[in-house]
Amino acid sequence: MRLLIIEDEPGIAGFLKDGLEEEYFAVDVAYDGKSGLDLALTNEYDLLIVDWMIPALSGIEVCRQVRKAGSLVPILFLTAKDTLEDVVFGLDAGANDYIKKPFEFEELLARIRVQLRTKNKADDSLSAGSLSINPATHQVFAGSCEITLTPKEFALLEYLIRNKDRVCTRSRIIEHVWDIHFDSDTSVIDVYITFLRRKLEAAGCGNLIQTIRGVGYIVREPGMV
Amino acid sequence: MSLRNRIAFYYTIATAFLIAIVFTTIFFMVEKIVYKQFDDQLKKEIAEIFADSNISPDNFQGFEDFKNNIDDEEGRIDNNYERKHKKDKLKVDTEFIQLVNNSGEVINKSASLSWCVLAFNPRQSGTSYFTNNFGGSMVRQAQVPLTNPQGVREGYLIIAVPLKNALIVLHDLRDIFLFSFPVILLPLFLLTRSIAIKSISPIEKVIATAEKMSQSNLDERIPLPFHHDELYRLAATINALFGRMQDAFQREKHFTADASHELKTPLAVVKGTLEVLIRKPRDREHYETRIQFCLKELNRMARLIDQLLMLARYESNKMTPHIMVTALSPLVENVVERMIPTALTKGISITFNQADSAHIAVDPGMFDMILENIISNAIKYSSSGSTISIEIKHDADNVVCSIIDQGIGIPEEMLNAIFERFYRVDESRSSSTGGLGLGLSIVKKLADLQQIMVGVTSATNQGTTFTLTCPHAG
Numbered sequence: 058m059r060l061l062i063i064e065d066e067p068g069i070a071g072f073l074k075d076g077l078e079e080e081y082f083a084v085d086v087a088y089d090g091k092s093g094l095d096l097a098l099t100n101e102y103d104l105l106i107v108d109w110m111i112p113a114l115s116g117i118e119v120c121r122q123v124r125k126a127g128s129l130v131p132i133l134f135l136t137a138k139d140t141l142e143d144v145v146f147g148l149d150a151g152a153n154d155y156i157k158k159p160f161e162f163e164e165l166l167a168r169i170r171v172q173l174r175t176k177n178k179a180d181d182s183l184s185a186g187s188l189s190i191n192p193a194t195h196q197v198f199a200g201s202c203e204i205t206l207t208p209k210e211f212a213l214l215e216y217l218i219r220n221k222d223r224v225c226t227r228s229r230i231i232e233h234v235w236d237i238h239f240d241s242d243t244s245v246i247d248v249y250i251t252f253l254r255r256k257l258e259a260a261g262c263g264n265l266i267q268t269i270r271g272v273g274y275i276v277r278e279p280g281m282v
Numbered sequence: 283m284s285l286r287n288r289i290a291f292y293y294t295i296a297t298a299f300l301i302a303i304v305f306t307t308i309f310f311m312v313e314k315i316v317y318k319q320f321d322d323q324l325k326k327e328i329a330e331i332f333a334d335s336n337i338s339p340d341n342f343q344g345f346e347d348f349k350n351n352i353d354d355e356e357g358r359i360d361n362n363y364e365r366k367h368k369k370d371k372l373k374v375d376t377e378f379i380q381l382v383n384n385s386g387e388v389i390n391k392s393a394s395l396s397w398c399v400l401a402f403n404p405r406q407s408g409t410s411y412f413t414n415n416f417g418g419s420m421v422r423q424a425q426v427p428l429t430n431p432q433g434v435r436e437g438y439l440i441i442a443v444p445l446k447n448a449l450i451v452l453h454d455l456r457d458i459f460l461f462s463f464p465v466i467l468l469p470l471f472l473l474t475r476s477i478a479i480k481s482i483s484p485i486e487k488v489i490a491t492a493e494k495m496s497q498s499n500l501d502e503r504i505p506l507p508f509h510h511d512e513l514y515r516l517a518a519t520i521n522a523l524f525g526r527m528q529d530a531f532q533r534e535k536h537f538t539a540d541a542s543h544e545l546k547t548p549l550a551v552v553k554g555t556l557e558v559l560i561r562k563p564r565d566r567e568h569y570e571t572r573i574q575f576c577l578k579e580l581n582r583m584a585r586l587i588d589q590l591l592m593l594a595r596y597e598s599n600k601m602t603p604h605i606m607v608t609a610l611s612p613l614v615e616n617v618v619e620r621m622i623p624t625a626l627t628k629g630i631s632i633t634f635n636q637a638d639s640a641h642i643a644v645d646p647g648m649f650d651m652i653l654e655n656i657i658s659n660a661i662k663y664s665s666s667g668s669t670i671s672i673e674i675k676h677d678a679d680n681v682v683c684s685i686i687d688q689g690i691g692i693p694e695e696m697l698n699a700i701f702e703r704f705y706r707v708d709e710s711r712s713s714s715t716g717g718l719g720l721g722l723s724i725v726k727k728l729a730d731l732q733q734i735m736v737g738v739t740s741a742t743n744q745g746t747t748f749t750l751t752c753p754h755a756g
Binding site: 066068069071072073075076079110137138139158159160161162163 | 539542543546547548549550551552553554555557558561562575579
């Protein structure tokens with residue numbers, strides 16, 4: 058899952074990036090509204106975390122422009138403005154949620170998970186066949202047996218399973234699982250896919266990830282071939 | 283009592299007083315006119331009596347003579363049918379004639395008096411007219427002294443006419459006045475009250491608007507009345523007051539929002555950094571850099587709180603400057619010496635021309651703080667290799683201390699705002715320069731307390747000059 062943080066305070070952007078990357082997110086940071094908007098419109102993000110008071114373009118304006126461009130990406134407002142009017146104004150501008158500074162990092166994570174939760178599902182858990190993933194704890198189970206994955210492997214698997222039954226192109230995988238500082242050499246995907254397949258096979262769900270030659274990969278629910 | 287009732291009440295009282303005076307005057311004038319007519323009638327009668335009896339009051343020959351003349355007079359009247367007829371029918375027109383000697387003994391009297399006697403006033407030596415109660419009804423009386431040719435007074439001729447008709451008129455007049463008095467005053471009170479209500483209706487609007495005003499709704503304004511009168515001025519003045527209040531609230535709200543942002547941000551940074559840090563075990567170096575970072579943020583926060591408290595203390599005027607006459611050069615030198623190490627670490631030099639002996643009346647501690655703030659700003663916004671020069675100049679009235687830097691400068695349109703709390707030309711509030719946005723507010727506040735004028739001129743990318751102008755003190 059790839060996030061964009063638009064926050065001018067380097068301290069906050071810093072720990073958010075650190076903390077979120079530890080949670081297997083790919084994180085990009087923009088320090089002002091203008092560059093943040095450019096990034097948000099040119100890349101595909103799964104979630105935006107936007108501060109209200111940022112230079113060049115306010116968080117509200119960024120939010121409006123993103124919505125105007127037709128994007129439905131979840132937007133989390135992160136700000137020290139805390140009056141009722143501010144909250145309402147922010148949400149009305151197109152934000153999905155609103156977190157007041159100072160906030161608990163755990164709460165932020167939970168709220169991010171809520172925004173990423175697949176529609177029509179009561180909880181965060183993702184599954185494909187006998188494989189199930191808990192994004193909150195970063196645990197992967199094949200049946201009742203836990204599979205240990207590295208953060209990148211986990212992120213890759215999570216992305217594929219979130220987009221279950223859809224073809225994930227190599228460029229989209231790169232965009233959503235790796236951050237912007239990664240050069241677009243997609244061969245790294247193949248390496249991680251190989252690692253993943255090896256671990257899944259050992260746990261008994263070997264055929265989960267299928268290759269669509271020349272395009273990318275797909276996870277199919279078994280029996281829906 | 284409400285204002286409108288009070289206005290109506292006072293107005294009515296004043297009018298009642300005036301009307302009472304007017305009525306009384308009219309009444310007494312009418313009374314006087316009526317009596318004068320009676321007096322004229324009496325005068326005519328007296329003249330007739332004297333003419334009929336061929337005597338004059340100053341050539342009186344004795345009562346014997348006169349006795350017949352009175353009878354004659356009676357006879358004369360008797361002969362006059364008209365008069366007689368009138369007399370029978372309307373007794374009111376009857377005249378009474380009476381002669382008395384000096385001691386008041388009745389010598390002779392007209393038949394109309396029958397057994398009655400007209401009152402005699404011995405104190406009156408000349409001809410006199412007065413009103414008298416005669417047998418239960420009022421009469422107007424004239425008393426004429428009768429003197430013999432030698433000038434000795436022998437007695438008096440007293441003649442009287444009844445006042446009954448005239449008194450009826452006068453009593454009616456008095457009754458009309460007494461009746462019309464309240465009849466005028468009551469409608470007057472009601473009328474005045476309604477006029478008062480109409481006149482003060484703009485005040486009601488003022489009250490209604492003021493009642494609607496609250497801290498959250500300061501947009502209401504009083505509608506200005508049509509006429510440019512006192513109420514118009516009242517409304518305009520109150521509107522202006524509302525405007526100032528709104529500005530003040532707005533500034534306060536802005537300040538609170540800024541202050542909370544400035545305080546919450548480092549708090550959020552420290553909290554977040556530590557929360558992320560504690561989630562997983564890390565190596566020593568990682569801990570150290572994060573904790574160092576947090577300490578830096580906390581120090582910044584502590585400085586901010588210090589400055590906020592200082593501003594708050596100055597603004598509540600709890601700090602009064604201890605003004606004393608001080609030489610300016612040593613003051614500046616002190617600060618410069620303190621700031622040089624900081625400047626040197628950034629590769630900036632500070633020059634100061636010391637050749638001035640000017641003295642100023644300031645609080646040295648506060649002046650020190652002003653200088654330190656301005657110089658540290660100059661260091662903050664100057665690049666390596668530039669020079670900050672401090673100059674003191676003076677003329678007959680003022681001493682001017684200028685702090686000139688070659689830094690990034692301030693855009694002209696922002697010059698006015700730099701003294702506002704939390705205002706920073708670089709609006710990104712990022713702490714790269716380490717500024718808190720309160721330094722110049724404190725400078726301004728301190729300068730105001732000591733009657734020092736702070737001026738600033740600037741050119742972008744060429745530098746900024748701050749001038750402190752204070753009155754010469756010996």
